[in-house]
Amino acid sequence: MKFHKILAVVTAAVTTAVMLASPLLAQTVTNSDGERIGVAVEKQINFQPAATEIMERIISFHDLLLIIITLTTIFVFVLLGIVIVKFNRKANPTPSKTSHNVILEVAWTLAPVLILIVIAIPSFKLLYYQDTVPDADVVIKATGNQWYWSYEYTEEGGLSFDSNMLPDSYFADEMTEDVAAERAMIVGEIQHLLDMDEEPQMYRLLETDTRIVVPVNKNVKLVVTASDVIHAWTIPAFGVKVDAVPGRINELWFNATEIGTYYGQCSELCGIRHAFMPIVVQVVSDEDYAAWLVRAKDMYAENVVDNAVRMAAVQPAS
Numbered sequence: 001m002k003f004h005k006i007l008a009v010v011t012a013a014v015t016t017a018v019m020l021a022s023p024l025l026a027q028t029v030t031n032s033d034g035e036r037i038g039v040a041v042e043k044q045i046n047f048q049p050a051a052t053e054i055m056e057r058i059i060s061f062h063d064l065l066l067i068i069i070t071l072t073t074i075f076v077f078v079l080l081g082i083v084i085v086k087f088n089r090k091a092n093p094t095p096s097k098t099s100h101n102v103i104l105e106v107a108w109t110l111a112p113v114l115i116l117i118v119i120a121i122p123s124f125k126l127l128y129y130q131d132t133v134p135d136a137d138v139v140i141k142a143t144g145n146q147w148y149w150s151y152e153y154t155e156e157g158g159l160s161f162d163s164n165m166l167p168d169s170y171f172a173d174e175m176t177e178d179v180a181a182e183r184a185m186i187v188g189e190i191q192h193l194l195d196m197d198e199e200p201q202m203y204r205l206l207e208t209d210t211r212i213v214v215p216v217n218k219n220v221k222l223v224v225t226a227s228d229v230i231h232a233w234t235i236p237a238f239g240v241k242v243d244a245v246p247g248r249i250n251e252l253w254f255n256a257t258e259i260g261t262y263y264g265q266c267s268e269l270c271g272i273r274h275a276f277m278p279i280v281v282q283v284v285s286d287e288d289y290a291a292w293l294v295r296a297k298d299m300y301a302e303n304v305v306d307n308a309v310r311m312a313a314v315q316p317a318s
């Protein structure tokens with residue numbers, strides 16, 4: 001077989017393998033209602049399935065890179081094999097004294113350049129797609145604190161709330177009456193806000209007492225900052241991650257295409273409880289979002305006063 005034929009066959013095989021493996025390895029988790037749960041699964045070796053166009057593009061860019069890198073590695077291994085077999089001391093006792101070959105030198109300079117161009121074009125396209133925030137339907141400000149997140153729906157009056165991780169004790173097989181009562185109250189609030197009849201499926205270390213709620217198929221802009229040290233806000237299934245830096249506003253956007261519950265975790269080492277400030281985003285229908293806004297404004301109404309008190313508390317004494 002000619003070299004270019006072999007190359008074509010190998011390329012086709014690698015491309016097919018990556019294209020087939022990518023969706024097969026992505027495991028979609030759903031709850032009893034068939035709604036998506038954006039969470040990692042045990043022994044997962046690929047991305048979580050995409051829930052936004054951004055993540056879909058990230059996955060296909062990743063697949064392209066995987067094909068390129070696999071072909072490059074196979075090519076180098078084959079060359080090494082040829083050198084080992086054909087040019088060892090026994091097989092080739094008198095080595096050639098050739099030191100220059102113009103065609104070869106041009107080829108091994110140009111080939112990597114072409115490969116890098118093939119990578120750079122979709123890479124920049126993706127970068128600009130992520131970076132350009134479209135007209136937002138919902139704007140949320142997220143503030144990282146040691147060690148919880150605060151959220152503010154900036155266009156919804158004073159609607160703001162803190163989001164703390166549910167403690168381990170809520171997930172124990174046996175709990176004291178006090179803990180059980182506290183847990184029932186917190187879970188009851190989540191159910192009330194989201195109008196759920198049954199207790200939602202809950203994940204230890206990922207669950208928070210309040211959830212960010214956003215409408216499905218709407219552009220959500222998130223402005224992110226921090227009050228103390230650097231944190232980072234992310235939802236893997238959305239393909240978004242941005243640092244929360246004190247004194248600075250960063251922004252990201254996403255448009256979730258599937259109703260469900262999506263989990264993320266602070267992704268910048270921020271102190272001793274860094275691992276315990278998860279993020280939960282609930283994607284709901286437009287009607288459910290409108291209903292949630294009414295209930296949430298009612299429930300968090302006192303937070304407006306709370307925040308003022310908290311601000312006063314951190315003002316330096318004069």
Ligand SMILES: [Cu+2]
Nearest residue numbers: 231232266270
């Ligand atoms: Cu953090």
